[in-house]
Amino acid sequence: MTLELSPDHAEVISLLHPLDAGLEPAIASLHARLARDAQLTHTLDIAYRIVDSPLGKLLLAATDRGIVRVAFELEDHDAVLQLLANTVSPRILQAPARLDDAARELDEYFKGTRTEFGLTLDFRLSRGFRLNVLRHLPRIPYGSTASYAQVAQAAGSPNAVRAVGTACATNPLPLIVPCHRVVKSDGNFGGYLGGSEAKRALLRLEAAA
Amino acid sequence: MKPGQMVNKKPFEAVVREQGPTVLRVCRAILGVHDADDAWSDTFLAALQAYPALPSEANVEAWLVTIAHRKCIDHVRAGTRRALPVDHPPEQSSSLGIPGDGHEELLDALAGLPPKQRQAVAYHYLGGLPYKDVAALLGGTAEAARRAGADGVKSLRSALTIHQSLAHTSSKGDI
Structure with missing residues (x-):
């Protein structure tokens, strides 16, 4: 981005630096609020969550129709999310609550206590x-x-x-x-x-x- | 990114992560810490809604600052508490800054600026908008926006210098 920098730009930025007080925790709670609001207003097309598993981190993603994607770390989660943005919708947010059931069932599966999944699936990525x-x-x-x-x-x-x-x-x-x-x-x-x-x-x- | 190249739109999550702090700084500068949270939320919810229609080569930061500008105005118009110098700072802001870090002083100084100066400083220095884009938001010429920004910075410096607690040594600070 081209920006005609004022000669004192860096100095003004440091003058304004106190605005950063508590910025990170504020962003974290605002992000959670955005995920909630987005669900309530049906503005979110894909919710996702990263869970730990014996096979490494798993990405779980859901649309309003159901679970649409499960991805291994090996597949590169950022690349998977980008592909979802290109093919389904870029309205994607990390919104863990939406994937509570999927996370729990997978957890039970890895513990050996679940032999079948009862999740609603969205097969739109396959034809x-x-x-x-x-x-x-x-x-x-x-x-x-x-x-x-x-x-x-x-x-x-x-x-x-x-x-x-x-x-x-x-x-x-x-x-x-x-x-x-x-x-x-x-x-x-x-x-x-x-x-x-x-x-x-x-x-x-x-x-x- | 090269112009003319087919650019894929990032997942909105990446937009929040990359631009969230910038938008919050802008909202804090315009409205103060408390109302900034609401303006940030309104901004990103509106942005999420409109995101699929945004041209993929658009400058996302400038787009968000523009939305934040409108949402901040909405907040002021809705009569929500404005960031004005207060006799008793609200209790909750104490948790946001370490006492003596200049947080309160800066917010007071910003709240004391005329709106156009405060906006020019916020959009140019925090939001990264060139003055011609600041002018498009505030009306008037780019030169007027630049003057408003410069005057705003000057007032901030002097307000903060008077507040002797800020040990700010600047070669240009001798106003």
Whole structure:
């Protein structure tokens, strides 16, 4: 930004510096108030929250229709938020309360006390065959796995094994939509958005519970 | 960012994080600490509402300062308490500044300025607006806005110098 700086600019700024007293805590509480007001007035299109998990920090994002995105740290949360801004709406705020249920259910899942999610999901980031695949995945029971070929068959396109792989690799709702339960026919794990270590850990968790 | 480049609009969260402090400083300078919170909230709620329609190459800081300007005027018009020199400073402001840090003195000095001077100082020095944009908000010419800003700074300096507690050594402060 071009600004014709007055010669005494820096000095005036320091003269005004006492205005910064208590600025940070004030901004924090104003941010919380904005998130609340925005929800009440339906001005917020996407609320998000970052939660800790055994697989690292997870980004949870919701629209008014439901949970729209779960992202691993590996995916770069800033990049994920930017993509949501580009594709859904830039009216995005960190508004943790909206994701209380999702955070609690994921927490229970990681503790091994939850085997199914009861969350409302917004599938707007997926379409066509990929969406079809994602809708089939919750039918693979907790603690078991299916091959990419089996999922292709179940989704009605037995030849679309590769496309099933793509659908899993681009799943916007990992964990909740259990793409980690889809493995290679030869028993190998196959790739995973959160890294193959994460996939292994999830399958181990579900096998142990 | 290069002009003509397709710019994606940031998530509004990033806007709040980057511009929140600037807008709060501006509101504090115009209204005082207490009413500044309400003006900040009104500003960002209105901005969130209008954000999708903002051209992606727009100067977000200037846009927010413009909204804050209008919201501050609304507050003054609505007859909410104005930042005027008060005999008994409200209790809550004591928690906002360490006593003796010049916080109260500065707020009093700002409240003592004529509105145009206070606005010119706030929008130019705190909000980063060039004087031609300040003039667009306040009416009049850029030169008049520059004079209002300079006069405002001069009055602030002398008010704060009289308040001897501020050990402000400035080569230009000998008014």
